[in-house]
Amino acid sequence: MSRPSSAGPSTSKPCGKQQQQQQLTPSLAAAAAPAAAAAAPASNNAAAAATISAAGAASSGVPAAATVLSSPGGGDGSGGPVSPQHHELTSLFECPVCFDYVLPPILQCQAGHLVCNQCRQKLSCCPTCRGSLTPSIRNLAMEKVASAVLFPCKYATTGCSLTLHHTEKPEHEDICEFRPYSCPCPGASCKWQGSLEAVMSHLMHAHKSITTLQGEDIVFLATDINLPGAVDWVMMQSCFGHHFMLVLEKQEKYEGHQQFFAIVLLIGTRKQAENFAYRLELNGNRRRLTWEATPRSIHDGVAAAILNSDCLVFDTAIAHLFADNGNLGINVTISTCCP
Numbered sequence: 001m002s003r004p005s006s007a008g009p010s011t012s013k014p015c016g017k018q019q020q021q022q023q024l025t026p027s028l029a030a031a032a033a034p035a036a037a038a039a040a041p042a043s044n045n046a047a048a049a050a051t052i053s054a055a056g057a058a059s060s061g062v063p064a065a066a067t068v069l070s071s072p073g074g075g076d077g078s079g080g081p082v083s084p085q086h087h088e089l090t091s092l093f094e095c096p097v098c099f100d101y102v103l104p105p106i107l108q109c110q111a112g113h114l115v116c117n118q119c120r121q122k123l124s125c126c127p128t129c130r131g132s133l134t135p136s137i138r139n140l141a142m143e144k145v146a147s148a149v150l151f152p153c154k155y156a157t158t159g160c161s162l163t164l165h166h167t168e169k170p171e172h173e174d175i176c177e178f179r180p181y182s183c184p185c186p187g188a189s190c191k192w193q194g195s196l197e198a199v200m201s202h203l204m205h206a207h208k209s210i211t212t213l214q215g216e217d218i219v220f221l222a223t224d225i226n227l228p229g230a231v232d233w234v235m236m237q238s239c240f241g242h243h244f245m246l247v248l249e250k251q252e253k254y255e256g257h258q259q260f261f262a263i264v265l266l267i268g269t270r271k272q273a274e275n276f277a278y279r280l281e282l283n284g285n286r287r288r289l290t291w292e293a294t295p296r297s298i299h300d301g302v303a304a305a306i307l308n309s310d311c312l313v314f315d316t317a318i319a320h321l322f323a324d325n326g327n328l329g330i331n332v333t334i335s336t337c338c339p
């Protein structure tokens with residue numbers, strides 16, 4: 001679905017008129033022309049996400065092309081209602097310290113008590129009997145039982161009804177749709193988490209400086225693209241009854257080689273995102289560079305997309321071909337599509 005393309009010379013110029021920076025209201029001046037707003041680098045916005053260390057930030061082990069293991073509502077696959085007997089069985093695997101499950105490799109104290117491997121690393125003695133945890137004694141019988149038991153998803157309390165083999169649990173939990181949403185602003189500064197329904201009000205209260213434009217065809221104007229270091233530009237686009245977040249990130253993925261990454265995220269689920277397509281276009285000086293793809297759900301975030309270059313990627317030399325006085329206009333078009 002993602003196919004970058006570049007086309008030859010084009011005569012139309014991008015956004016000639018957005019000279020003034022920090023336009024906070026959409027410009028409705030020219031009826032036919034797409035609206036444009038300037039997105040100042042986040043470094044200038046107190047409330048916006050951090051600009052430093054975008055690289056290390058939350059850069060996640062979320063697999064980019066993770067497969068969806070199941071739909072909600074259980075039923076299919078390994079999911080389904082959990083019987084009381086089954087619950088008794090899984091409760092035998094509960095860690096007495098963190099109440100998460102003790103999963104293979106399963107180690108026990110000398111008296112046979114179990115504790116999960118994360119907790120074990122922080123403990124000097126068995127939390128149940130105070131006995132020694134060393135030498136490590138492996139419990140192969142419990143490991144075999146663990147392999148035969150289906151464990152509930154970590155997000156069972158927020159609605160996931162899936163039960164899974166312990167080896168499938170981490171992969172599913174990374175993409176579980178009942179996992180809380182994190183703040184979609186790039187950078188690591190905002191630690192907010194909550195439901196999808198609460199994301200927009202969080203953005204409106206905690207990140208007031210982010211500009212929103214209405215319409216399916218707009219210009220995302222990033223100002224001061226020559227600022228050194230890792231910088232994020234963020235704005236919102238609202239159309240088709242949904243909110244989209246546009247992100248331009250400047251990052252040094254390889255030593256001494258700065259790159260720009262531009263992407264559109266839907267404030268919505270991955271399934272909802274599949275109903276849309278977006279196009280990013282750099283246009284001007286008789287050149288055009290275009291990227292088309294399905295928007296990413298904010299549930300997946302930008303970090304993995306950037307890591308895999310699954311977005312519009314260009315280097316500083318290309319940015320300068322299209323920039324005007326250090327400002328870069330990106331044409332953003334969102335459309336609906338039938339999956």
Ligand SMILES: [Zn+2]
Nearest residue numbers: 095098116119
């Ligand atoms: Zn534990």
Ligand SMILES: [Zn+2]
Nearest residue numbers: 109113126129
């Ligand atoms: Zn013990």
Ligand SMILES: [Zn+2]
Nearest residue numbers: 153155160176
């Ligand atoms: Zn789940």
Ligand SMILES: [Zn+2]
Nearest residue numbers: 183190192206
């Ligand atoms: Zn936030």
